[in-house]
Amino acid sequence: MTDVDRQTQLAREHRERQEQRAKNGTSKRNTIIGSVVGVVVVAGGVVAATTLMGDDDKTSGAAPSASSSASASSSADPSTAPSVTAALPSTGAAPAAVTCSYRKDDTGAPAKKVGMPPSKPDPKAKTMTIDTNQGTIVVQLATQAAPCTVNSFEFLAKKNFFDDTRCHRLATPETVGLGMLQCGDPLAKGDGKSKNDGTGGPGYLFGDENLGGMPLGRGTVAMAQSSEDANSNGSQFWISFSDENNQLSDQGAAFTPFGVVVKGMDVIDKIAKGGIIPFNGDPMADVRGEGSNAPKLPVIIKNLTVSH
Numbered sequence: 001m002t003d004v005d006r007q008t009q010l011a012r013e014h015r016e017r018q019e020q021r022a023k024n025g026t027s028k029r030n031t032i033i034g035s036v037v038g039v040v041v042v043a044g045g046v047v048a049a050t051t052l053m054g055d056d057d058k059t060s061g062a063a064p065s066a067s068s069s070a071s072a073s074s075s076a077d078p079s080t081a082p083s084v085t086a087a088l089p090s091t092g093a094a095p096a097a098v099t100c101s102y103r104k105d106d107t108g109a110p111a112k113k114v115g116m117p118p119s120k121p122d123p124k125a126k127t128m129t130i131d132t133n134q135g136t137i138v139v140q141l142a143t144q145a146a147p148c149t150v151n152s153f154e155f156l157a158k159k160n161f162f163d164d165t166r167c168h169r170l171a172t173p174e175t176v177g178l179g180m181l182q183c184g185d186p187l188a189k190g191d192g193k194s195k196n197d198g199t200g201g202p203g204y205l206f207g208d209e210n211l212g213g214m215p216l217g218r219g220t221v222a223m224a225q226s227s228e229d230a231n232s233n234g235s236q237f238w239i240s241f242s243d244e245n246n247q248l249s250d251q252g253a254a255f256t257p258f259g260v261v262v263k264g265m266d267v268i269d270k271i272a273k274g275g276i277i278p279f280n281g282d283p284m285a286d287v288r289g290e291g292s293n294a295p296k297l298p299v300i301i302k303n304l305t306v307s308h
Helices: 003-024 036-043 066-076 147-158 243-250 265-273
Strands: 102-104 127-132 135-141 169-171 180-183 204-206 220-223 237-240 257-263 300-307
Touching: 127 147, 135 265, 147 204, 147 257, 147 300, 180 265, 257 265
Parallel strands: none
Antiparallel strands: 102 204, 127 135, 127 300, 135 257, 169 180, 180 237, 220 237, 220 257
């Protein structure tokens, strides 16, 4: 299959999904991201990056070659992976001068509603601490570059929105060509069986920020949204444990980066090393956007706080 044929096929599939959503009367805001196909959709065209496929795979649409899988695997291995390479941006509007806009989520997606965040962001928010059953993860926040995103997290944290929620998706380089732990769906079961995992949110949406302002590689924390729906951020986010994810920003993906892990990457590595529960026994279902491969080590957020 040529690149042109592949683009045509993706455009047709995108149109068919839109028609199906319209027929069903609701728009299912599935925030599952990162499959090989998803990367192509985000990029708006050419088949996935060469880090995912060998030369022969580019035109056949086949799974990653053994050599590329081995290379990707090394990125997720905590014994060989680099230390956190992401860094907070040094530019951005002063949060005090920003007015944030949040809108009602009318897509029909399941929600745990706790109200709307204030329009004025907190310029002093610096750190997000995620206490999980697997260990504590501390994130330095990019408040200056993503003030409305940080503002949303601070609001939800004060409402105990994330308490006792499960991280529902583990994407690995070996399965989907990316490495990330995805959390923030308040209704997710995280068992590799629930088709609705990855669709839940806070009942409101908001726009993208800081696009292109930070790499999406190892250590970055970014918002999760459907690759087809820009400016539809809610409560879901992902933590990157692989530099494979830089291909998303390289190809213009609209995933808002809003922080960097400064403590707890060993926790993320442990979860990644634990492997996945394939969705209904089929790991490629995640690639096709049919469901989420869950982390085999259950990840439960016991408490999430934002501090100055």
